[in-house]
Amino acid sequence: MTAAVPVISLSLPAEQFAHDFGASFERFGFAMITDHGIEPALIDDAWTKAKQFFALPEEQKRAYHIAGGGGARGYTPFGTEIAKGAKEVDLKEFWHVGRDLPEGHPLAAQQPNNVWPAEIAGFRDTYEKLFAEFDRVGGRLLSGIARYLGLSPDFFDETVKDGNSVMRLLHYPPVDGPAKGIRAEAHEDINTITLLLGAEEAGLEILDKDGSWLPVSPPAGAMAVNVGDMLQRLTNNRLPSTTHRVRNPDAGRASIARYSMPFFLHFRSDYVIETLDDCIDAEHPNLYPTPITADEYLQERLREIGLKR
Known part of the structure; x- marks a missing residue:
């Protein structure tokens, strides 16, 4: 029988959800x-608003590209990001919304404030509301993970408070003819957990332990959620940051664009990622004996994927 990623309701009792989600x-x-x-x-x-933005002329979109910003906010043009170790750039463009911090906040240097496109009415209001909703759901998911790991349900609350989370609006244009690359080459996410709101077009696949690629197709209105490298590191690889990709469409769908909205939930920039004691034993020695702050880890990885020099 082919393995399949389970569908789990967040409305389950807390302990049952934690068990199923963590497993x-x-x-x-x-x-x-x-x-x-x-x-x-x-x-x-x-x-609707994402599609309106990506339909703008190229020069208008590029006006919101922040040179040297590592793609942290605003627009990142098509063909910029490349997966670690890949030979070809990904076939995508995207927009980033982050967390605005008040002037003088101790983390403001690591988290620049947002920019907003003037061309799309209501853009800021919509995505500020959606960002807050992702934040809320992410907190509930992390509480489930904490329970699964035998930690206090509120363990992650302070680790992500004012964290450097990013919501990405993604556009994969139609694929014309044989392409050098694919929409998103095989990669792992950098952050703590990722919450992905659906995709109208298929293509998301994960690399299973036997080397096969498994499709991940959430039911309508559901989201895919995955472990990021930071949580993998914190848990000494007990929770794996699984390789995944977005393959190019089949011939009959090549002319159809694909859109998705991942929310990369991050720890606070100053949070020190240090292996959890309960994830270390004789059979599982500490793979990450040197602690690192979340921001140091992020900057290292952004350089690897071409968003920072």
Whole structure:
């Protein structure tokens, strides 16, 4: 029987959800979550505005590209990002929304404030609301992970408070003819956990332990959630940051664009990632004996994927 990433309802009792969610993370590094509570009307509005932005002329979009910013905020043009170790750039463009911090905040130097496109009415309001909703759901998911690991349910609360989380609006244009690269080459995510709101077009696949690629297709309105490298490191690889990709469309769908909205939930920039004691034993020695702050780790990885020099 082919393995399949389970679909889990966030409305389950807390202990049952923690067990099912954590077990899926430990087995696949992924889960699919229903009943997350983000209003469908808000999600639909966000899809509409993303499509409006990416339909703008190239010069208008590039006006929101921040040189030297590592893609942290605003627009990143097509063909910029490359997966670690890949030979070809990904076939995508994207927009980043982050967390605005008040002037004088101790983490402000690591987290620049947002820029907003003037061309799309209501853009800021929609994505500030959606960012807050992702933040809320992410907190509930992390509480489930904490329970699964035998930690206090609020263990992650302070680790992600004012964290450097990023919401990405992704556009994969139609693929014309044989392409050198694919929409998103095989990679792992840098952050703590990723929450991905659906995709109208298929293509998301994860690399299973036997070397096969498994499709991940959340039901309508559900989200895919996966472990990032920071959580993998914290848990001494107990929760794996699974390799995944977005393959190019089949010939019959090559002319169709693909859109998705991942939310990369990050630790606070100053949080020290140090292996959890309960994830170390004689059979599982500490693979990461040197602690590192979340921001140091992020900057290292951004250089590897071409977003920073």
